[in-house]
Amino acid sequence: MMIQIKSVMKILHTSDLHLGHRLLEQSQYEEQHLFLQWLLTAITEENVHVLLIAGDIFDNGAPSAQSLKLYYDFLVDLRQTPCQHVFVTGGNHDAPGMLEAPKELLQALSVQVVGKATDNPENEVFRIEEDDEQLVVAAVPFLRDQDIRRALGGENYDEVSEKYKKALISHYREMADCCRKATASNVPVIAMGHLFAVGGKASDSEQSIYVGGLGDIAAGDFPKIFDYIALGHLHGPQTVQGYETIRYSGSPYILSFSEINQPKSVVFIETDQTSVTTIRLLPVPCFRPVRSIQGTVGECQAAMQRLSEEKHALTPWIEVILNDEQDKLVSASDINKLAEPLHVEVLKVSYGQPKTIQGIEQLLDEGIQVSELNPEQVFRKKCDEEGYNLVERPDLLEAFNEILQQLNEEK
Ligand SMILES: [Mn+2]
The missing domain is CATH 3.60.21.10 (Metallo-dependent phosphatases)
Structure with a gap:
């Protein structure tokens, strides 16, 4: 058969x-x-x-x-x-x-x-x-x-x-x-x-x-x-x-x-x-956990401790966000000292609410489409969002326009 x-x-x-x-x-x-x-x-x-x-x-x-x-x-x-x-x-x-x-x-x-x-x-x-x-x-x-x-x-x-x-x-x-x-x-x-x-x-x-x-x-x-x-x-x-x-x-x-x-x-x-x-x-298995930990110094330390006790192939990487006013005086190196005996690596320490990077669509006024803006207008919007004052930093706009010009010439 x-x-x-x-x-x-x-x-x-x-x-x-x-x-x-x-x-x-x-x-x-x-x-x-x-x-x-x-x-x-x-x-x-x-x-x-x-x-x-x-x-x-x-x-x-x-x-x-x-x-x-x-x-x-x-x-x-x-x-x-x-x-x-x-x-x-x-x-x-x-x-x-x-x-x-x-x-x-x-x-x-x-x-x-x-x-x-x-x-x-x-x-x-x-x-x-x-x-x-x-x-x-x-x-x-x-x-x-x-x-x-x-x-x-x-x-x-x-x-x-x-x-x-x-x-x-x-x-x-x-x-x-x-x-x-x-x-x-x-x-x-x-x-x-x-x-x-x-x-x-x-x-x-x-x-x-x-x-x-x-x-x-x-x-x-x-x-x-x-x-x-x-x-x-x-x-x-x-x-x-x-x-x-x-x-x-x-x-x-x-x-x-x-x-x-x-x-x-x-x-x-x-x-x-x-x-x-x-x-x-x-x-795909997560070989290295990457976490964002938020709270007071005490809360962050406890969270780092918990993460440190988990078993992972690679040392977890973390971002610490201290959101208590009183923790303003705590430095990144203080946090690193807390992490030293633990099985975690602190990549970044920041203060206050985490900043979310907005897409250009979210920055536009209602009813305006990105396609209605020229590249310089888009650049100005992004600078506003990132807190760069183009009046104080005219070099930024100049550099942007230079790059734009180069791109246009390449085309
Ligand atoms: Mn890609």
Whole structure:
């Protein structure tokens, strides 16, 4: 008797590793290392065949030797797992040239790297086969304005925004056409992306791709051929407008204090011969707790004590906010002395209510849209919020305008 085993393709989606990222000047190397070790184990245990990393591999365009080693060691270690296909795309933090320098070398390890969009959309489309299964992947990186359209002189801000959005949508349409051409049959198709989608919830750590929602794309703008869209850029795990198959995996560890208490995960996806059958979140263990502790000196000390008694892979990092008037005279070094015998590390001591950084939308007068402001007006609003007086500090505005000018010239 012949037993037919229904084969399935198992895929893992992550993004925003930001290798080299520091939280309040502290290196996050240890948790990044532990996460990648955990990922190798998860890939083995779940028998994952395909790994998608949707942008922001590194925290900046010139990563340290330590960050590079972390990345390359991980890619080599993947060879010992069931994962035989890796797709790495550039994010807004990555330098495309840097990411693509070892492109051919990594191809030999079945790692496909797409740092930036080129004139040929076929460079972003890949077809893979595992046993009887096939999968088409459109590995779309972060799309810079200059990569996807020819800017004309004298465009104002709204025109740039509108045209960029159109170019973004048409890029995904070209991808869809290429994917259709890549295969004759109705095999599952996955797209990647590093962008801000409408309705997404940002935290403090994403560097806004463009001020004021330029180029926001909505769930309905993506062609229907894609069975799953693996997104990066937003650091909190979330769907786009409630669509289960259009998702941000989120960063695998926190990248700012605004992400405290945010559960982190990677996305596990299964396909059959024609489409996606399962989508499931795999929670990433918290290797290093990061907490914000508020109260009187006594309350904070007690909270530090409790945290110190918990068992964690790495020393917890904390921010202490003293909110009692009488504690104004307590210094950061006094707090550090209290923490010394404990298994916690105080990264920051501040006084009074924690300041929340507001998004530009919250700073605007009612009825005004960000798109109605020019960049200088947006800058002035942010300076107001941060307490910089531009009359006393004209150099700030000058510096801003100089940067703006440079950007315009580059375009
Ligand atoms: Mn990011």
